[in-house]
Amino acid sequence: MSEYIEIKGLENFFKACDRLIDMDKHGESILAGAGESIRNSIIDSFKNERSVFGGKWKSLKPATIKQKIKEGKNKGILKRDGELSKETNWQSEPTKNGVEVFNNIQTESGFKYGLTHQYGSKKRKIPARAFLPIDNNNVLHQSIRSVIYKDTKDFIARIAKK
Secondary structure, eight states, X not given: OOOOOOOOOHHHHHHHHXXXXXXXXXXXXXXXXXXXXXXXXXXXXXXXXXXXXXXXXXXXXXXXXXXXXXXXXOOSTTOSSSHHHHTOEEEEEGGGTEEEEEOOOBOTTOOBHHHHHHHOBTTTTBOOOOOSSBOTTOOBOHHHHHHHHHHHHHHHHHHHHO
């Protein structure tokens, strides 16, 4: 007499796996959620003038504020014309299993506005005012990773129940 273990209900498991494997179909939702989470963090950084890592942005110099007032520009930090905060967007690429967050703002001379303000510039004497939720090693902040993880887990649970 041989002993065996019978596992029932695997057909539902395999159906759920088939749905998950089709990332071209479902990956867009996961990546869209990730892109929005990152974008919301960036918006929050501009609103509060601080990095997601907790550091308040360095204040503007009085001369800079005076110049902004004279030109009728926004006096907020990194808000001169509003392009840096308003032009940040994201694009998902399911085939690459990734999300690209970008801001294409640069001056006519090629000055990369966003990159310079994220990391600062010794040459131009511009302090770093990090608005992207990444550290100096380009690692996504833990709070954003947690949100993406939870959203992905919830999405997978919904797919598996179908």
